[in-house]
Amino acid sequence: MTAQLRAQRISVVTTERVSSPGLRVRDVINLGRQPYTNWRGHLSDTDYEVIADAMRTVDVLKFANQPFDSLSDGERQRVMIARALAQDTDVIVLDEITAFLDLPGRVEVMSLLRTHAHTMGKIVLLSSHDLELSLELADxxxxxxxxxxxxxxxxxxxxxxxxxxxxxxxxxxxxxxxxxxxxxxxxxxxxxxx
Incomplete structure (x- = not known):
C-alpha cells in the first residue's frame, strides 16, 4: 500500500504535543485533506466542505483562525481529532485522546467519535485508561x-x-x-x- 493510499484509509491521532509554528488551526485541519490533493496541495470546494464539517463536529470553529501553538493542550487535541475527521478515512486510530481533556470534554469527545463511527460507517479504534467511560461508550x-x-x-x-x-x-x-x-x-x- 502506498503512503498516499494508507493515508486515505487510516488516520492517526496521538497523545504527543504537536507543535506547528506559524500555522493557524484551520491550516492544521486542512492538512487532513493532503492525501486527496494534487502535488500543489490545492483544496477543492468538496475539501473545504469536509473540513468545515469536521470543525463543526469537534466544535473548533470558534478558534479556527487562531495560531495552533496558542491553544491549550485540550484544544490542540480537539484540532487533531478534527484533522483526522477531515482526512475522511475508514479507520481512525487514537491513542489516549482524552488525556488532556476535562471530564465533560472526555465524555463529549468519546460520544462524538461513537456517533461518527455509527453514522458514517467508520471504525474508531482507541486506546484509553478511562475504563468507566469506555465501558459506557465502546461497542x-x-x-x-x-x-x-x-x-x-x-x-x-x-x-x-x-x-x-x-x-x-x-x-x-x-x-x-x-x-x-x-x-x-x-x-x-x-x-x-x-
Missing amino acids: RLWIVDEGKVKAGIAEDGVILQAIANAFDTKNVRFEPAIRQFRLRDPMLAITDPP
Whole structure:
C-alpha cells in the first residue's frame, strides 16, 4: 500500500504535543485533506466542505483562525481529532485522546467519535485508561493484561472480570456489577485535616 493510499484509509491521532509554528488551526485541519490533493496541495470546494464539517463536529470553529501553538493542550487535541475527521478515512486510530481533556470534554469527545463511527460507517479504534467511560461508550473492548488480550462487549462477564484482574490494586477494586472502581476501604477517602 502506498503512503498516499494508507493515508486515505487510516488516520492517526496521538497523545504527543504537536507543535506547528506559524500555522493557524484551520491550516492544521486542512492538512487532513493532503492525501486527496494534487502535488500543489490545492483544496477543492468538496475539501473545504469536509473540513468545515469536521470543525463543526469537534466544535473548533470558534478558534479556527487562531495560531495552533496558542491553544491549550485540550484544544490542540480537539484540532487533531478534527484533522483526522477531515482526512475522511475508514479507520481512525487514537491513542489516549482524552488525556488532556476535562471530564465533560472526555465524555463529549468519546460520544462524538461513537456517533461518527455509527453514522458514517467508520471504525474508531482507541486506546484509553478511562475504563468507566469506555465501558459506557465502546461497542467492543480489548483488555490487554500481561501480554494477554481479552475481547468482548461491555456486558460480557469475561471482559468485566478481565478489567478487575488487570486493574485491581490493594486499595481499589473494580465492581463488575456496577462497572465502576471503588475503594476497598471507604475510610481511605476520609483524611484528617493537617
